[in-house]
Amino acid sequence: MSEKLxxxxxxxxxxxxxxxxxxxxxxxxxxxxxxxxxxxxKRSAKTGRLTLEIVSHCWRYSHLxxxxxxxxxxxxxxxxxxIMTVFHAEEDQATxxxxxxxxxxxxxxxxxxxxxxxxxxxFRRAIGRNRVAKNTKADWVWFADCDLVFGEGCLDSLAESxxxxxxxxxxxxxxxxxxxxxxxxxxxxxxxxxxxxxxxASDFTFRTLExxxxxxxxxxxxxxRAMGYCDDIGAYQRPTDRWKKTFEDRxxxxxxxxxxxxxxxxxxxxxxxxxxxxxxxxxxxAKMRQTIRKVxxxxxxx
Numbered sequence: 001m002s003e004k005l006x007x008x009x010x011x012x013x014x015x016x017x018x019x020x021x022x023x024x025x026x027x028x029x030x031x032x033x034x035x036x037x038x039x040x041x042k043r044s045a046k047t048g049r050l051t052l053e054i055v056s057h058c059w060r061y062s063h064l065x066x067x068x069x070x071x072x073x074x075x076x077x078x079x080x081x082x083i084m085t086v087f088h089a090e091e092d093q094a095t096x097x098x099x100x101x102x103x104x105x106x107x108x109x110x111x112x113x114x115x116x117x118x119x120x121x122x123f124r125r126a127i128g129r130n131r132v133a134k135n136t137k138a139d140w141v142w143f144a145d146c147d148l149v150f151g152e153g154c155l156d157s158l159a160e161s162x163x164x165x166x167x168x169x170x171x172x173x174x175x176x177x178x179x180x181x182x183x184x185x186x187x188x189x190x191x192x193x194x195x196x197x198x199x200x201a202s203d204f205t206f207r208t209l210e211x212x213x214x215x216x217x218x219x220x221x222x223x224x225r226a227m228g229y230c231d232d233i234g235a236y237q238r239p240t241d242r243w244k245k246t247f248e249d250r251x252x253x254x255x256x257x258x259x260x261x262x263x264x265x266x267x268x269x270x271x272x273x274x275x276x277x278x279x280x281x282x283x284x285x286a287k288m289r290q291t292i293r294k295v296x297x298x299x300x301x302x
Contacts, residue, residue: 053138080159101194120239133224145215151267172265176204212260214249
């Protein structure tokens, strides 16, 4: 039996202090940017057949992730080589079973890359993203969420949009989204067991994106290898005892000094869900968070 790693996951005072300071700096309340390295000034303008690495983390979201992995099987890219990297933990058996199912699917131009890591490392998403960023061989890296679906022509259209580009960070100019779904919605119930599933385009509405966000950060490979993903911010590279809100995504864009450039990417879908299974807390707190999300969503639609 292999010995499991034991982590001290209690956040020391200096880690909490650094994370607070970084959040203030990102909000332009503290002048701290000079403390960290700058992105590379020169970046290769790659043309022709590109390699794209997609990075997702999955913790208790296998019923969403099934749609993402299925989309790669059903809409295999033709003009770009894709590495699908998924970070997961042994404790999440539903995700392990899902990945075992998809490991048996042979997909043209797609390489499955399952990365099982200790749960405390999974819970701090920047750790896995940083490992990929520093070690990727890809021309571009898409730091994604596991609730994204790559529809017909999605990745090929992205590869076309990336030809010869040297931007540090790009993002899809538009997405298609569902309403906020509950776990008993037909779409999510259909993916409770490992199998190929597909979305119905009529369940989604169109939305224009104005800037990169955590699920829509497509980063030049040269930038990834030089900067990592918040590699110099120790607070974001320390394992933790529960899934953390991803404040590091804003910090990453702050380090790059850009909100990204929109590019044309066809058929990007996002399944939105109201029940946040990743987070801990009482039922009352969960109910309050769901109510807040409903109010925020209604406000956006006005």
